[in-house]
Amino acid sequence: MDREYTVQLANPYLDEEDARAVYEVVKSGRLSQGPKVEEFEKRFADYVGVKHAIAVFNGTVALHLCLAAMDVGPGDEVIVPSFSFVATANVAIYQNAKPVFCDIKLDTYNLDPNGIESQVTSKTKTIIPVHYGGQTVDMAPIMEIAEKYDLTVVEDAAEAHGSTYRGEKAGALGDTGCFSFYPNKNMTTGEGGIITTDNDELAERIRIMRSHGQDRRYHHILLGYNYRMTELQAALGIVQLNRLEESVEGRIEIARLYSEELSSIKGVITPFVRPENRHTYMLYTVRVPNRDRVRAYLEESGVETRIAFPPIHLQPLYRELYGYKGGELPVTEEAASSVLSIPMYYGLEEEKQDFVVNHLRKAMGSS
């Protein structure tokens, strides 16, 4: 059984309207991909400001489908951060390509554009920048490198619904953008994902490959998958999308209060937001000395926390496949040893927020 916390890390924003939307789909009897998926796609594309959105059943397959549609294949290299959820790199392996890790910047935990060019080889095909915790990557230099070496760029926007960079939304910055609707994200469909793009040809390939590579029933022109979203997910997605701005604004306000309170605690480093970004705080991540001790204290006190993320390159699978031993990505490894994500969700009550702040203050020995 899951442990009971006084303040949990994440909590999806769900109410009667969500329940009704799903109920209506159940009553209609049309459960597999249909008009609700189409409507959700149109609305999501409009929200992001792109021509196409293709809904799929989770964020991982969104990333995989992009690489497959871009013909990333055996021997190719895909540049990714190691400071991410494992799916970001796994999708390269699904295509028998090699994930090549690039280090991050310690202030935003996002890919360091200065480190990318030296990783480009004749085998490099794609870059997957991850908008960590709701803050967009500095995309302009990445797009320049991509253009110079003829690479594609897949934004991993799994954590960045509503985030912006220089006024443009995450998902509209690369060749494609991939979102996740897992319940800890800024909006949810239970499990779910979506791909956004302005590229007509790529959108068409992705649509075809999402459903067994068929351009019409039982006529298969490409190797495809069953990565379709259900009507139940899409109905939930439509309601959640309607409330996304409200919930993101709520998160931003909670983050403002956290940063105000926590920046006075010696040793706590609060999130740094680049002025050209709108950070949407899917995660509120601080850095602290003696992180493991601080974390244990908070957990003991009933505050759920997470280390997001233990580096991908140091996971047993990656050590085994590629021989990583530690020390290869110093900034990533430093971040991973000191970050701590604390409770953040729309609707986090003031008393609960105070509870987190007070216990973090105690854990830091400053009360």
Ligand SMILES: Cc1ncc(COP(=O)(O)O)c(C=O)c1O
């Ligand atoms: C950065 C990142 N990429 C990819 C994913 C994969 O998304 P999903 O869990 O929907 O497959 C997630 C979230 O879980 C994520 O945080």
